[in-house]
Amino acid sequence: MRTEVPRKVSTYLSYFLTVLAKPQRIHFLVYLIGLIWLIKFHSTREIASQFARTLPDNLQRFLNGSPKKQKHLQETAQKFLVSRANKAKEILVVIDDTTCAREGKKIEGLGVHHSAGGLAKGQCAVTCVLKIAGEWLAWTIQGYRPKAACPEGTFKSKVELAQTILQDLRQKLHTSVTVLMDSWYACAPILLPIIEAGWTFVAAIKCNRILEINGKRTVIRHLAKGPRTYKTVRLSRNRKLKVSKRIVYLPKIGTVLLFITKGGAKETRFLITNSLSMSEPEMVRLYRQRFGIEIFHKDIKQHLAFGHVFMRSWQGVQTHWTIVMIAYNLITLTVPKHLRGFRQRIRHFRNTVLHQHLLNTV
Numbered sequence: 001m002r003t004e005v006p007r008k009v010s011t012y013l014s015y016f017l018t019v020l021a022k023p024q025r026i027h028f029l030v031y032l033i034g035l036i037w038l039i040k041f042h043s044t045r046e047i048a049s050q051f052a053r054t055l056p057d058n059l060q061r062f063l064n065g066s067p068k069k070q071k072h073l074q075e076t077a078q079k080f081l082v083s084r085a086n087k088a089k090e091i092l093v094v095i096d097d098t099t100c101a102r103e104g105k106k107i108e109g110l111g112v113h114h115s116a117g118g119l120a121k122g123q124c125a126v127t128c129v130l131k132i133a134g135e136w137l138a139w140t141i142q143g144y145r146p147k148a149a150c151p152e153g154t155f156k157s158k159v160e161l162a163q164t165i166l167q168d169l170r171q172k173l174h175t176s177v178t179v180l181m182d183s184w185y186a187c188a189p190i191l192l193p194i195i196e197a198g199w200t201f202v203a204a205i206k207c208n209r210i211l212e213i214n215g216k217r218t219v220i221r222h223l224a225k226g227p228r229t230y231k232t233v234r235l236s237r238n239r240k241l242k243v244s245k246r247i248v249y250l251p252k253i254g255t256v257l258l259f260i261t262k263g264g265a266k267e268t269r270f271l272i273t274n275s276l277s278m279s280e281p282e283m284v285r286l287y288r289q290r291f292g293i294e295i296f297h298k299d300i301k302q303h304l305a306f307g308h309v310f311m312r313s314w315q316g317v318q319t320h321w322t323i324v325m326i327a328y329n330l331i332t333l334t335v336p337k338h339l340r341g342f343r344q345r346i347r348h349f350r351n352t353v354l355h356q357h358l359l360n361t362v
Contacts, residue, residue, distance in 0.1 A: 004358045008334040013361055015080055016326065019072040024322035026052070026060035026359070028073075028323070033355045035305050035327050036346065042305035051355060064316040073322050077329060078139060082172045085132050090176040092131035092286075093169060094293040095162050096184055097144065099124050100307045111146035119131070123309070125321060126161040128169075129293050135337075136292045138300075138328050140165055141321040143314065162190055170197045178202065180290040186272065188252040195274050202273045202286050209270075211258070212249040224260050224268050231280045235288070239263070243280040259283050299342035300324050 034047030044056040044063070052059075062069075085091050099115040101122040112240050113124040128139040142165065147155045156164070162185050169177070170193065177199040181190070186203035194201045207221035223246075230242035242262045250256050256272040259280065263269075271287055300306040304324045311317055328342075335345045 005353060005361055006334060009330065009353060009358070010361050012080070012330055012333060015076050015356070016073055017361070019076050020069065024062060024069060027059055029359055029361070031059055031062070032323055032327055032330075033322060033358055036331070037350060037355055038305070042308040043310045051359075058309070059323060060316070063311055063318075063319045064313045067315055067318070069176075070315070070319045070322050073319075073326065075141060077322075077326055078168075078172070081130060081132065081137055081139060081329075084177065085130060086174050088132050088175055090178065090291075091173070092289055093139075093166075093177055093179045094290050095126065095128050095165060095179070095181050096293045096297075097124055097126045097158055097184075097288075098297040098306075100309060102307075102309065104312070107312045108147050109145040109317065111149055122157075123317060126158050126165070127293065127297070128162075128165045129296050131292060133287065135332055136296055137332060138296065138325040139169070141325050143321065145314065159185065159187060159189055165191070166193055176200075178286060180287060184292070189193075191253050191274075200273065200275045202271060202275075202278075202283060202290075204272045204287075205258075205272050207268075207270060210251065212251065213246075220258070220269075220270050223258070224262070224270075227258070230260075230262065233281050233284045235284070241284060243284065245280060245283075247276060255280050291292065295342075296328070300328055303330055303342055303346050 010175060013029070016028065020028055030052045031044075033051050034042060038046065038050065044059040048056040048059055099120050099122050101114045101120050102110060103121060107123075109123050110121065111124065112119050112121050114120075122145045125144045126144055129136050130139050131137075142161045143154070144158055147261055166179070177197070179194050179199060179201045181201070181203045183204040183206045186205045191201055191203070205220065207219070209220050210217055211220055212218075228244045230244045232240055233243050234240045244260045246258055247255060250257045250272065255276070256274055257276045257278060259271045259273075261269045261271065261284075271283065273283065297306075304323050304327050306321065309317055309320055311320060331342070331345050331349050335348050339345050339348055
Protein backbone atom coordinates (compact mmCIF):
# COMPACT_ATOMS: atom_id res chain seq x y z
CA MET A 1 0.00 0.00 0.00
CA ARG A 2 1.43 3.39 -0.97
CA THR A 3 1.75 6.08 1.66
CA GLU A 4 1.54 9.00 -0.74
CA VAL A 5 -0.24 9.91 -3.98
CA PRO A 6 1.69 8.69 -7.05
CA ARG A 7 3.16 11.52 -9.07
CA LYS A 8 1.15 10.68 -12.20
CA VAL A 9 -2.09 10.94 -10.22
CA SER A 10 -1.26 14.23 -8.48
CA THR A 11 0.03 15.77 -11.73
CA TYR A 12 -3.14 14.87 -13.64
CA LEU A 13 -5.44 16.14 -10.87
CA SER A 14 -3.50 19.38 -10.55
CA TYR A 15 -4.71 20.41 -14.02
CA PHE A 16 -8.31 20.42 -12.77
CA LEU A 17 -7.67 21.90 -9.34
CA THR A 18 -6.09 24.99 -10.88
CA VAL A 19 -9.24 25.87 -12.87
CA LEU A 20 -11.55 25.55 -9.85
CA ALA A 21 -12.14 28.06 -7.09
CA LYS A 22 -10.74 27.07 -3.69
CA PRO A 23 -14.13 26.06 -2.19
CA GLN A 24 -14.87 23.93 -5.28
CA ARG A 25 -11.64 21.89 -5.16
CA ILE A 26 -12.53 19.81 -2.13
CA HIS A 27 -16.02 19.10 -3.51
CA PHE A 28 -14.55 18.01 -6.84
CA LEU A 29 -12.10 15.61 -5.15
CA VAL A 30 -14.71 14.21 -2.77
CA TYR A 31 -17.12 13.47 -5.60
CA LEU A 32 -14.36 12.00 -7.78
CA ILE A 33 -13.28 9.74 -4.91
CA GLY A 34 -16.88 8.65 -4.33
CA LEU A 35 -17.30 7.62 -7.98
CA ILE A 36 -14.12 5.53 -7.87
CA TRP A 37 -14.26 3.92 -4.42
CA LEU A 38 -17.98 3.36 -3.82
CA ILE A 39 -19.22 0.12 -5.38
CA LYS A 40 -23.01 0.47 -5.51
CA PHE A 41 -24.80 3.48 -4.05
CA HIS A 42 -23.36 6.75 -5.38
CA SER A 43 -25.71 9.34 -3.91
CA THR A 44 -24.29 12.66 -2.74
CA ARG A 45 -25.42 11.78 0.79
CA GLU A 46 -23.46 8.51 0.76
CA ILE A 47 -20.38 10.11 -0.80
CA ALA A 48 -20.41 12.97 1.70
CA SER A 49 -20.83 10.68 4.71
CA GLN A 50 -18.14 8.23 3.57
CA PHE A 51 -15.41 10.61 2.44
CA ALA A 52 -16.09 14.16 3.61
CA ARG A 53 -17.99 13.83 6.89
CA THR A 54 -20.07 16.81 5.89
CA LEU A 55 -23.56 17.64 4.69
CA PRO A 56 -24.41 16.50 1.14
CA ASP A 57 -25.91 19.92 0.34
CA ASN A 58 -22.44 21.24 -0.49
CA LEU A 59 -21.92 18.52 -3.09
CA GLN A 60 -25.37 19.16 -4.52
CA ARG A 61 -24.62 22.86 -4.90
CA PHE A 62 -21.28 22.05 -6.51
CA LEU A 63 -22.86 19.73 -9.08
CA ASN A 64 -25.89 21.90 -9.83
CA GLY A 65 -23.96 25.17 -9.89
CA SER A 66 -22.73 27.36 -12.73
CA PRO A 67 -22.22 25.65 -16.11
CA LYS A 68 -18.89 27.53 -16.39
CA LYS A 69 -17.37 25.15 -13.85
CA GLN A 70 -18.38 22.07 -15.83
CA LYS A 71 -17.17 23.69 -19.05
CA HIS A 72 -13.77 24.49 -17.51
CA LEU A 73 -13.38 20.88 -16.31
CA GLN A 74 -14.24 19.50 -19.74
CA GLU A 75 -11.94 21.92 -21.58
CA THR A 76 -9.08 21.06 -19.21
CA ALA A 77 -9.55 17.32 -19.81
CA GLN A 78 -9.52 17.92 -23.57
CA LYS A 79 -6.47 20.19 -23.41
CA PHE A 80 -4.55 17.40 -21.69
CA LEU A 81 -5.57 14.90 -24.39
CA VAL A 82 -4.66 17.29 -27.21
CA SER A 83 -1.10 17.56 -25.90
CA ARG A 84 -0.80 13.77 -26.17
CA ALA A 85 -2.74 13.35 -29.42
CA ASN A 86 -0.71 15.84 -31.44
CA LYS A 87 2.46 13.91 -30.60
CA ALA A 88 1.01 10.70 -32.08
CA LYS A 89 1.32 9.84 -35.77
CA GLU A 90 -2.28 8.71 -36.02
CA ILE A 91 -5.32 8.56 -33.74
CA LEU A 92 -8.74 6.97 -33.94
CA VAL A 93 -11.92 8.88 -33.10
CA VAL A 94 -15.19 7.07 -32.36
CA ILE A 95 -18.56 8.80 -31.87
CA ASP A 96 -21.67 7.09 -30.57
CA ASP A 97 -24.46 7.57 -28.04
CA THR A 98 -25.63 5.71 -24.96
CA THR A 99 -28.63 5.80 -22.62
CA CYS A 100 -28.99 6.12 -18.87
CA ALA A 101 -32.23 4.55 -17.66
CA ARG A 102 -34.09 6.83 -15.23
CA GLU A 103 -37.63 7.35 -13.97
CA GLY A 104 -39.09 9.89 -11.62
CA LYS A 105 -40.83 13.22 -11.31
CA LYS A 106 -39.34 16.56 -12.31
CA ILE A 107 -36.16 15.06 -13.77
CA GLU A 108 -34.91 17.35 -16.53
CA GLY A 109 -34.03 15.86 -19.90
CA LEU A 110 -36.04 12.64 -19.64
CA GLY A 111 -37.16 10.97 -22.86
CA VAL A 112 -37.55 7.67 -24.65
CA HIS A 113 -34.39 6.63 -26.48
CA HIS A 114 -33.17 3.78 -28.65
CA SER A 115 -30.80 1.38 -26.88
CA ALA A 116 -29.31 -2.06 -27.44
CA GLY A 117 -32.29 -3.58 -25.64
CA GLY A 118 -34.91 -1.56 -27.52
CA LEU A 119 -36.64 1.63 -26.42
CA ALA A 120 -35.65 2.84 -22.96
CA LYS A 121 -36.87 5.72 -20.83
CA GLY A 122 -34.19 7.91 -19.33
CA GLN A 123 -31.45 10.31 -20.34
CA CYS A 124 -29.07 10.07 -23.28
CA ALA A 125 -25.57 11.28 -24.11
CA VAL A 126 -23.50 11.52 -27.27
CA THR A 127 -19.99 10.34 -26.45
CA CYS A 128 -16.60 10.53 -28.14
CA VAL A 129 -13.44 8.55 -27.36
CA LEU A 130 -9.94 8.79 -28.82
CA LYS A 131 -7.41 6.01 -29.22
CA ILE A 132 -4.00 7.54 -28.55
CA ALA A 133 -0.88 5.34 -28.45
CA GLY A 134 -3.01 2.25 -27.92
CA GLU A 135 -5.11 3.68 -25.06
CA TRP A 136 -8.81 4.56 -25.26
CA LEU A 137 -9.48 7.92 -23.59
CA ALA A 138 -12.72 9.86 -23.19
CA TRP A 139 -12.94 13.14 -25.10
CA THR A 140 -16.44 14.25 -24.15
CA ILE A 141 -19.87 13.18 -22.88
CA GLN A 142 -22.48 15.55 -24.32
CA GLY A 143 -25.99 15.24 -22.93
CA TYR A 144 -28.81 14.94 -25.48
CA ARG A 145 -32.29 16.16 -24.61
CA PRO A 146 -35.42 15.42 -26.66
CA LYS A 147 -36.98 18.51 -28.19
CA ALA A 148 -39.97 18.36 -25.84
CA ALA A 149 -37.61 18.47 -22.83
CA CYS A 150 -35.56 21.47 -24.06
CA PRO A 151 -36.15 25.16 -23.40
CA GLU A 152 -37.30 26.89 -26.58
CA GLY A 153 -34.52 27.47 -29.08
CA THR A 154 -31.94 25.23 -27.37
CA PHE A 155 -32.62 21.84 -28.95
CA LYS A 156 -29.73 20.03 -30.64
CA SER A 157 -30.15 16.68 -32.37
CA LYS A 158 -27.63 13.87 -31.90
CA VAL A 159 -26.21 14.64 -35.34
CA GLU A 160 -25.79 18.33 -34.41
CA LEU A 161 -24.04 17.35 -31.18
CA ALA A 162 -21.72 15.06 -33.16
CA GLN A 163 -21.05 17.94 -35.59
CA THR A 164 -20.06 20.18 -32.68
CA ILE A 165 -17.71 17.50 -31.33
CA LEU A 166 -16.03 17.04 -34.71
CA GLN A 167 -15.71 20.78 -35.25
CA ASP A 168 -13.99 21.10 -31.89
CA LEU A 169 -11.66 18.20 -32.70
CA ARG A 170 -10.86 19.70 -36.09
CA GLN A 171 -9.72 22.95 -34.46
CA LYS A 172 -7.50 21.22 -31.88
CA LEU A 173 -6.03 18.12 -33.54
CA HIS A 174 -3.16 18.48 -36.01
CA THR A 175 -2.34 14.88 -36.83
CA SER A 176 -3.71 12.05 -38.98
CA VAL A 177 -7.24 11.14 -37.83
CA THR A 178 -9.57 8.26 -38.71
CA VAL A 179 -13.19 8.57 -37.58
CA LEU A 180 -15.28 5.45 -36.95
CA MET A 181 -19.06 5.51 -36.55
CA ASP A 182 -22.20 3.45 -36.97
CA SER A 183 -24.94 4.03 -39.51
CA TRP A 184 -26.80 6.61 -37.37
CA TYR A 185 -24.06 9.17 -37.96
CA ALA A 186 -23.17 8.27 -41.56
CA CYS A 187 -24.80 11.35 -43.07
CA ALA A 188 -23.62 14.32 -45.12
CA PRO A 189 -23.51 16.89 -42.25
CA ILE A 190 -20.96 14.69 -40.48
CA LEU A 191 -19.06 13.03 -43.34
CA LEU A 192 -18.46 16.15 -45.43
CA PRO A 193 -16.56 18.05 -42.67
CA ILE A 194 -14.41 14.94 -42.17
CA ILE A 195 -13.54 14.95 -45.87
CA GLU A 196 -12.84 18.71 -45.81
CA ALA A 197 -10.47 18.24 -42.87
CA GLY A 198 -8.46 15.71 -44.85
CA TRP A 199 -9.37 12.96 -42.40
CA THR A 200 -10.50 9.40 -43.11
CA PHE A 201 -13.82 7.88 -42.09
CA VAL A 202 -15.04 4.30 -41.93
CA ALA A 203 -18.78 4.13 -41.29
CA ALA A 204 -21.55 1.58 -41.39
CA ILE A 205 -24.41 2.47 -43.69
CA LYS A 206 -28.02 1.32 -43.79
CA CYS A 207 -29.04 -1.19 -46.41
CA ASN A 208 -31.84 1.05 -47.76
CA ARG A 209 -29.57 3.97 -48.73
CA ILE A 210 -29.63 5.04 -52.37
CA LEU A 211 -26.39 5.23 -54.35
CA GLU A 212 -25.32 5.53 -57.98
CA ILE A 213 -23.21 3.18 -60.09
CA ASN A 214 -22.34 4.32 -63.61
CA GLY A 215 -25.06 6.96 -63.38
CA LYS A 216 -27.78 4.46 -62.37
CA ARG A 217 -29.48 4.71 -58.97
CA THR A 218 -29.92 1.60 -56.87
CA VAL A 219 -30.50 0.51 -53.28
CA ILE A 220 -27.39 -0.68 -51.47
CA ARG A 221 -28.85 -4.03 -50.40
CA HIS A 222 -29.28 -5.02 -54.06
CA LEU A 223 -25.50 -5.08 -54.42
CA ALA A 224 -25.28 -8.03 -52.05
CA LYS A 225 -27.29 -10.21 -54.42
CA GLY A 226 -25.92 -12.21 -57.30
CA PRO A 227 -22.34 -13.29 -58.06
CA ARG A 228 -19.52 -11.10 -56.76
CA THR A 229 -15.85 -11.53 -55.97
CA TYR A 230 -15.27 -11.81 -52.22
CA LYS A 231 -12.02 -11.84 -50.29
CA THR A 232 -11.81 -13.85 -47.07
CA VAL A 233 -10.58 -11.95 -44.01
CA ARG A 234 -9.98 -13.98 -40.86
CA LEU A 235 -11.16 -12.37 -37.63
CA SER A 236 -10.10 -15.14 -35.27
CA ARG A 237 -9.31 -18.82 -35.28
CA ASN A 238 -12.97 -19.78 -35.68
CA ARG A 239 -14.44 -16.74 -37.40
CA LYS A 240 -13.94 -15.16 -40.79
CA LEU A 241 -15.61 -12.63 -43.05
CA LYS A 242 -16.14 -12.50 -46.76
CA VAL A 243 -15.58 -8.95 -48.02
CA SER A 244 -16.22 -7.42 -51.42
CA LYS A 245 -15.58 -3.83 -52.41
CA ARG A 246 -16.39 -1.42 -55.20
CA ILE A 247 -16.33 2.31 -55.84
CA VAL A 248 -19.76 3.97 -55.86
CA TYR A 249 -21.25 7.46 -55.75
CA LEU A 250 -23.23 8.43 -52.66
CA PRO A 251 -25.55 11.44 -53.18
CA LYS A 252 -24.63 14.56 -51.15
CA ILE A 253 -21.33 12.93 -50.12
CA GLY A 254 -19.49 11.99 -53.31
CA THR A 255 -17.39 9.05 -54.43
CA VAL A 256 -16.75 6.46 -51.70
CA LEU A 257 -15.46 2.93 -51.43
CA LEU A 258 -18.24 0.53 -50.44
CA PHE A 259 -17.52 -2.73 -48.60
CA ILE A 260 -20.01 -5.58 -48.50
CA THR A 261 -19.28 -7.98 -45.64
CA LYS A 262 -20.83 -11.39 -45.08
CA GLY A 263 -20.27 -13.32 -41.87
CA GLY A 264 -23.14 -15.75 -42.30
CA ALA A 265 -26.45 -16.33 -44.04
CA LYS A 266 -28.07 -13.30 -42.35
CA GLU A 267 -25.00 -11.26 -41.43
CA THR A 268 -24.59 -8.91 -44.38
CA ARG A 269 -23.33 -5.43 -43.55
CA PHE A 270 -22.34 -2.40 -45.60
CA LEU A 271 -19.54 0.02 -44.80
CA ILE A 272 -18.13 3.04 -46.61
CA THR A 273 -14.88 5.00 -46.52
CA ASN A 274 -13.45 8.00 -48.33
CA SER A 275 -10.08 6.23 -48.61
CA LEU A 276 -10.50 4.71 -52.08
CA SER A 277 -7.31 2.65 -51.79
CA MET A 278 -8.22 0.94 -48.52
CA SER A 279 -7.89 -2.85 -48.59
CA GLU A 280 -10.39 -5.34 -47.17
CA PRO A 281 -8.18 -6.42 -44.22
CA GLU A 282 -7.42 -2.79 -43.36
CA MET A 283 -11.10 -1.87 -43.32
CA VAL A 284 -11.96 -4.84 -41.08
CA ARG A 285 -9.08 -4.02 -38.72
CA LEU A 286 -10.19 -0.39 -38.43
CA TYR A 287 -13.93 -0.86 -38.06
CA ARG A 288 -13.56 -3.61 -35.46
CA GLN A 289 -11.97 -0.99 -33.23
CA ARG A 290 -15.24 0.95 -33.16
CA PHE A 291 -16.21 -1.54 -30.46
CA GLY A 292 -13.84 0.37 -28.16
CA ILE A 293 -16.59 2.90 -27.45
CA GLU A 294 -19.00 0.11 -26.50
CA ILE A 295 -16.44 -1.13 -23.96
CA PHE A 296 -16.08 2.44 -22.70
CA HIS A 297 -19.86 2.67 -22.19
CA LYS A 298 -19.89 -0.65 -20.33
CA ASP A 299 -16.97 0.36 -18.09
CA ILE A 300 -18.35 3.74 -17.01
CA LYS A 301 -21.76 2.18 -16.32
CA GLN A 302 -20.43 -0.79 -14.34
CA HIS A 303 -17.56 0.85 -12.45
CA LEU A 304 -17.94 4.65 -12.44
CA ALA A 305 -21.65 5.22 -11.79
CA PHE A 306 -22.48 6.77 -15.16
CA GLY A 307 -26.10 5.66 -14.68
CA HIS A 308 -26.24 6.23 -10.90
CA VAL A 309 -27.41 9.81 -11.20
CA PHE A 310 -29.08 11.37 -8.17
CA MET A 311 -29.52 14.88 -9.56
CA ARG A 312 -32.75 16.10 -11.05
CA SER A 313 -31.31 19.19 -12.73
CA TRP A 314 -29.81 18.86 -16.21
CA GLN A 315 -26.75 20.86 -15.16
CA GLY A 316 -26.12 18.45 -12.28
CA VAL A 317 -26.25 15.51 -14.67
CA GLN A 318 -23.78 17.20 -17.03
CA THR A 319 -21.31 17.85 -14.21
CA HIS A 320 -21.70 14.26 -12.98
CA TRP A 321 -20.92 12.87 -16.46
CA THR A 322 -17.92 15.20 -16.85
CA ILE A 323 -16.39 13.96 -13.58
CA VAL A 324 -17.10 10.36 -14.66
CA MET A 325 -15.06 11.08 -17.80
CA ILE A 326 -12.22 12.60 -15.76
CA ALA A 327 -12.19 9.58 -13.42
CA TYR A 328 -12.04 7.18 -16.38
CA ASN A 329 -9.07 8.99 -17.92
CA LEU A 330 -7.34 9.29 -14.54
CA ILE A 331 -7.39 5.53 -14.03
CA THR A 332 -6.49 4.71 -17.63
CA LEU A 333 -3.52 7.08 -17.69
CA THR A 334 -2.02 6.22 -14.29
CA VAL A 335 -2.24 2.43 -13.87
CA PRO A 336 0.27 0.01 -15.48
CA LYS A 337 -0.48 -0.63 -19.14
CA HIS A 338 -0.15 -4.42 -18.79
CA LEU A 339 -3.41 -4.60 -16.82
CA ARG A 340 -6.23 -5.76 -19.06
CA GLY A 341 -9.79 -4.70 -18.53
CA PHE A 342 -11.08 -1.73 -16.58
CA ARG A 343 -12.09 -3.92 -13.63
CA GLN A 344 -8.44 -4.83 -13.01
CA ARG A 345 -7.36 -1.24 -13.50
CA ILE A 346 -9.79 0.32 -11.05
CA ARG A 347 -8.99 -2.35 -8.44
CA HIS A 348 -5.29 -1.64 -8.85
CA PHE A 349 -5.97 2.09 -8.46
CA ARG A 350 -7.96 1.54 -5.25
CA ASN A 351 -5.24 -0.70 -3.84
CA THR A 352 -2.32 1.60 -4.60
CA VAL A 353 -3.83 5.03 -3.89
CA LEU A 354 -5.29 6.10 -0.54
CA HIS A 355 -8.30 8.34 -0.95
CA GLN A 356 -7.36 10.17 2.27
CA HIS A 357 -4.11 11.21 0.60
CA LEU A 358 -5.96 12.39 -2.52
CA LEU A 359 -7.90 14.85 -0.36
CA ASN A 360 -4.61 16.23 0.89
CA THR A 361 -3.64 17.28 -2.64
CA VAL A 362 -5.90 20.32 -2.17
